[in-house]
Amino acid sequence: MNQAPDCPSPATTTRPGEHFDAHLAQPVFFCAPSRLVIADGAIRQAAPLLAAQGWRHALLVTDRFFSQSSPWVKALVDSLSLNGISVRVFDDGEPDPTVTLCDQATRELSPDLQANPFDHVIALGGGSNIDLAKALCLTLALQCPIRELVGQSRWPKEPLPLVAIPTTAGTGSEITPGTILVDPASPTKVAVMGNGLRPKIALIDPELTYSCPPRVTADAGIDALTHAIESLITKDGKDFDTGLDPDPGYSGRNALTMPLALQAIQWIFKALPVAMEHPHDPQARRMLAYASVYAALSYGSAGLHAVHGLAYALAGVTHDTHGSTNAVFLPYVMDALLEERAEELGWIAQAGSVSVAAGAAPAAPSQAAALVRDLIAKVGLRTNLREFGIQAGQLGQLIEQGLAVTRLAKAYPAAGVNEAYARIVNAAFHGTLTG
Numbered sequence: 252m253n254q255a256p257d258c259p260s261p262a263t264t265t266r267p268g269e270h271f272d273a274h275l276a277q278p279v280f281f282c283a284p285s286r287l288v289i290a291d292g293a294i295r296q297a298a299p300l301l302a303a304q305g306w307r308h309a310l311l312v313t314d315r316f317f318s319q320s321s322p323w324v325k326a327l328v329d330s331l332s333l334n335g336i337s338v339r340v341f342d343d344g345e346p347d348p349t350v351t352l353c354d355q356a357t358r359e360l361s362p363d364l365q366a367n368p369f370d371h372v373i374a375l376g377g378g379s380n381i382d383l384a385k386a387l388c389l390t391l392a393l394q395c396p397i398r399e400l401v402g403q404s405r406w407p408k409e410p411l412p413l414v415a416i417p418t419t420a421g422t423g424s425e426i427t428p429g430t431i432l433v434d435p436a437s438p439t440k441v442a443v444m445g446n447g448l449r450p451k452i453a454l455i456d457p458e459l460t461y462s463c464p465p466r467v468t469a470d471a472g473i474d475a476l477t478h479a480i481e482s483l484i485t486k487d488g489k490d491f492d493t494g495l496d497p498d499p500g501y502s503g504r505n506a507l508t509m510p511l512a513l514q515a516i517q518w519i520f521k522a523l524p525v526a527m528e529h530p531h532d533p534q535a536r537r538m539l540a541y542a543s544v545y546a547a548l549s550y551g552s553a554g555l556h557a558v559h560g561l562a563y564a565l566a567g568v569t570h571d572t573h574g575s576t577n578a579v580f581l582p583y584v585m586d587a588l589l590e591e592r593a594e595e596l597g598w599i600a601q602a603g604s605v606s607v608a609a610g611a612a613p614a615a616p617s618q619a620a621a622l623v624r625d626l627i628a629k630v631g632l633r634t635n636l637r638e639f640g641i642q643a644g645q646l647g648q649l650i651e652q653g654l655a656v657t658r659l660a661k662a663y664p665a666a667g668v669n670e671a672y673a674r675i676v677n678a679a680f681h682g683t684l685t686g
């Protein structure tokens with residue numbers, strides 16, 4: 252997208268290198284896995300690293316693609332065994348796991364727990380397998396249905412330690428404190444969140460993402476872009492309501508989270524179109540893997556708001572993928588925050604316009620949302636609610652259910668959240684941007 256000749260110049264008032272100076276007074280409460288490994292071929296380092304923790308009995312949570320159509324499960328099991336670790340493989344993972352699947356798996360795996368107690372859980376797969384594994388870390392330890400734990404952030408027993416090996420570059424679940432599950436009895440996805448649920452080890456191997464089908468690459472890439480943008484423009488740490496929790500999962504943006512988010516945005520604009528066309532391009536896959544981690548380190552402390560709240564409500568109605576339900580709201584949330592977050596939108600516009608044409612003049616903040624929407628369309632995702640089959644009569648329900656995810660609605664960084672959600676949903680329905 253080229254800048255129109257009469258566009259105002261970006262509202263960036265800081266010089267490069269000074270972008271985050273004004274945020275140094277924001278409080279930081281940063282949580283991350285205690286070990287973060289990123290390397291081509293890193294999966295081969297997993298077994299010795301786990302053995303070095305003193306662990307001897309693993310539960311490996313994955314799905315049939317990985318156990319039947321990839322070499323990784325067999326290679327991992329062999330290498331764990333060589334390192335003195337026995338493994339029970341659970342390969343019934345599914346996209347968007349439900350509370351029902353989690354409870355069935357808990358029942359199926361509990362007898363193993365008596366015979367040979369697992370001392371850690373390994374998740375291999377996309378966000379879905381990682382989230383199922385996270386939930387199992389809790390339910391196997393506590394021996395209760397997962398629904399009983401929704402809304403709690405601390406538990407009478409520690410969850411089993413989790414090692415997350417993501418095979419998509421997007422969700423960041425290998426870094427974050429939450430598991431997101433579908434509950435057939437609830438109109439939106441439900442979450443169990445607490446810092447104790449963060450994986451102990453996140454092992455990121457970009458080579459594992461080469462086999463992602465284009466649609467999975469697109470969904471995950473736009474999910475990571477959403478994490479980065481939402482956390483870059485979320486509430487400041489000093490204004491964030493942690494409910495006086497001494498160990499909060501999310502606590503607002505600050506001078507540590509914001510640079511991570513901006514770097515992730517720059518990498519995604521650059522690498523996502525390349526990875527879509529050339530799935531085996533090592534540098535594009537590395538860039539997306541890094542971007543996903545950086546975005547997750549950012550949002551995993553700063554938190555998210557309207558895009559995710561509304562995406563959970565839409566997924567409750569249409570059951571579409573997480574990446575696609577985020578994608579359809581992201582440009583309209585950015586557009587709604589044009590006044591409050593002009594400077595950050597200027598940085599995003601600059602990242603987007605430079606990625607479209609080398610040497611292009613930086614676009615204005617008002618063009619950031621359109622640049623993001625162009626990227627979403629370019630990778631084949633839908634850009635308005637009508638394309639999801641949503642009717643005008645369903646908009647009220649989306650607004651209401653989005654607002655009902657109060658932990659996200661309260662982080663919306665502007666006054667008048669009810670009216671803002673209504674404006675965003677209407678704009679997403681008609682596909683209208685003001686910028």
Ligand SMILES: NC(=O)c1ccc[n+]([C@@H]2O[C@H](COP(=O)([O-])OP(=O)(O)OC[C@H]3O[C@@H](n4cnc5c(N)ncnc54)[C@H](O)[C@@H]3O)[C@@H](O)[C@H]2O)c1
Nearest residue numbers: 316346347377378379418419422424427429431462463573
């Ligand atoms: N807990 C969190 O912090 C968090 C954050 C964002 C999203 N999520 C959740 O993550 C889920 C989406 O995860 P996702 O986008 O990673 O997709 P996914 O895990 O749902 O996987 C989608 C499909 O892609 C396949 N797949 C994954 N990696 C592959 C590979 N390398 N090669 C071939 N096929 C592969 C899977 O087998 C699956 O069939 C949603 O349920 C969402 O709610 C959780």
